[in-house]
Amino acid sequence: MSTPTNHDAPPQAPAKRRRVPAEERREDVLRVAAAIVARDGMHAASTAEIAKGSGISHAYLFRLFPTKEELMLEVSHRAGDAMHQGMIAAGEQAKARGEDPLVAMGIEWTNQLADHTNLLVSLQSITASRSLPVLGDRLREAWGEVIADIARISGAGPDAVRAFVAQGMLLQVIAALGAEDAEWVSWLHDGPLPCMPPT
Amino acid sequence: MSTPTNHDAPPQAPAKRRRVPAEERREDVLRVAAAIVARDGMHAASTAEIAKGSGISHAYLFRLFPTKEELMLEVSHRAGDAMHQGMIAAGEQAKARGEDPLVAMGIEWTNQLADHTNLLVSLQSITASRSLPVLGDRLREAWGEVIADIARISGAGPDAVRAFVAQGMLLQVIAALGAEDAEWVSWLHDGPLPCMPPT
DNA sequence: AACGTAAGTAAGTGCATACTCACCTGCAAG
DNA sequence: CTTGCAGGTGAGTATGCACTTACTTACGTT
Numbered sequence: 144m145s146t147p148t149n150h151d152a153p154p155q156a157p158a159k160r161r162r163v164p165a166e167e168r169r170e171d172v173l174r175v176a177a178a179i180v181a182r183d184g185m186h187a188a189s190t191a192e193i194a195k196g197s198g199i200s201h202a203y204l205f206r207l208f209p210t211k212e213e214l215m216l217e218v219s220h221r222a223g224d225a226m227h228q229g230m231i232a233a234g235e236q237a238k239a240r241g242e243d244p245l246v247a248m249g250i251e252w253t254n255q256l257a258d259h260t261n262l263l264v265s266l267q268s269i270t271a272s273r274s275l276p277v278l279g280d281r282l283r284e285a286w287g288e289v290i291a292d293i294a295r296i297s298g299a300g301p302d303a304v305r306a307f308v309a310q311g312m313l314l315q316v317i318a319a320l321g322a323e324d325a326e327w328v329s330w331l332h333d334g335p336l337p338c339m340p341p342t
Numbered sequence: 343m344s345t346p347t348n349h350d351a352p353p354q355a356p357a358k359r360r361r362v363p364a365e366e367r368r369e370d371v372l373r374v375a376a377a378i379v380a381r382d383g384m385h386a387a388s389t390a391e392i393a394k395g396s397g398i399s400h401a402y403l404f405r406l407f408p409t410k411e412e413l414m415l416e417v418s419h420r421a422g423d424a425m426h427q428g429m430i431a432a433g434e435q436a437k438a439r440g441e442d443p444l445v446a447m448g449i450e451w452t453n454q455l456a457d458h459t460n461l462l463v464s465l466q467s468i469t470a471s472r473s474l475p476v477l478g479d480r481l482r483e484a485w486g487e488v489i490a491d492i493a494r495i496s497g498a499g500p501d502a503v504r505a506f507v508a509q510g511m512l513l514q515v516i517a518a519l520g521a522e523d524a525e526w527v528s529w530l531h532d533g534p535l536p537c538m539p540p541t
Numbered sequence: 542a543a544c545g546t547a548a549g550t551a552a553g554t555g556c557a558t559a560c561t562c563a564c565c566t567g568c569a570a571g
Numbered sequence: 572c573t574t575g576c577a578g579g580t581g582a583g584t585a586t587g588c589a590c591t592t593a594c595t596t597a598c599g600t601t
Contacts, residue, residue: 162567189557190558202561202562209560210560211560
């Protein structure tokens with residue numbers, strides 16, 4: 144009368160799933176999550192979809208990241224950091240080569256258009272920060288550092304840095320709108336997109 | 343045996359609800375919805391909260407706006423339109439007075455910082471457009487018109503218009519981050535915020 | 542007074558979401 | 572072979588969501 148332990152004869156072998164160290168899984172999850180957040184935003188991104196996309200169970204996702212909020216903070220941090228570090232590297236290399244660092248950083252920035260993900264996640268972070276105060280704090284701090292680095296590496300003054308950052312924001316918005324091919328965009332840039340003004 | 347029609351003695355009078363024409367209610371709802379969307383984004387904004395904030399039942403909200411999507415499209419349209427019209431007006435008035443229209447439009451734009459709502463709704467629209475294709479179409483079109491108007495009224499060329507719009511985006515982001523008082527912001531603007539560069 | 546209609550609602554429906562619990566399993570060391 | 576344990580899951584739970592149905596009520600017109 145007790146329930147039989149028999150599992151009802153699994154019809155196929157259970158696919159012999161690979162076991163993977165947790166760290167590696169976390170990286171997978173963060174990649175997948177970034178793509179989904181880029182499309183849907185942080186609030187609408189669903190943990191179930193992230194789990195499925197990462198090839199793990201919903202339950203295990205919450206062992207890797209105890210709450211959705213922590214996952215999102217990490218996603219945001221990765222995206223911001225990647226862009227920040229990329230720009231620093233490009234700027235300093237150019238400087239070492241005796242070229243204009245600001246131009247090099249601009250090119251690096253526009254290169255990010257190739258894979259929109261970081262750009263979009265950054266934008267989504269900004270809009271989510273209104274209802275996620277911790278994120279807001281982190282972002283304000285991060286922006287301060289980015290701007291300080293731009294200024295330090297390029298040696299440019301406030302006006303030039305402001306113009307530079309503003310252009311970056313415009314690119315971000317164009318990417319988010321999927322408007323790279325809109326005629327007003329090509330009019331604005333008067334030629335192929337990837338060129339930031341030398342100012 | 344039939345259920346008594348007696349309503350169990352309503353303890354207070356039912357508050358004598360005011361009846362209001364549907365059009366007027368729609369305006370209320372749109373205002374409330376804009377504020378909530380500004381904070382939470384279009385996906386996370388809840389119709390229930392919008393209804394409650396507007397002082398109507400959840401059910402009636404869906405008579406005023408048949409779906410959430412239509413509500414959101416209207417919210418987005420209102421915000422974008424308000425900013426667009428405001429800029430056109432400021433630009434043309436300045437032109438009539440013989441002043442630089444681009445400067446006037448910039449001032450108008452920064453004035454929007456006083457009540458962030460439109461700025462934020464615009465940003466939220468942009469990020470939502472990735473998962474709401476109709477919205478994306480509308481936004482790309484609207485941006486084309488805005489940029490054409492800026493160019494027409496100011497007579498400025500692509501570079502100046504691009505710089506102008508980019509500054510606008512930066513302001514939008516600063517507002518979204520709630521970073522108006524951050525030190526990097528005041529460094530960037532080197533003085534009080536509301537001043538766009540003449541170029 | 543009585544009627545028509547626009548304004549308004551209580552109480553759902555069914556589905557998605559974030560998160561949990563009890564349990565299972567591949568693999569390396571003793 | 573056995574055991575320990577990190578890696579991994581099926582099947583929930585409670586809550587919130589967009590949206591609906593059937594109904595009531597205020598008010599201008601005749």
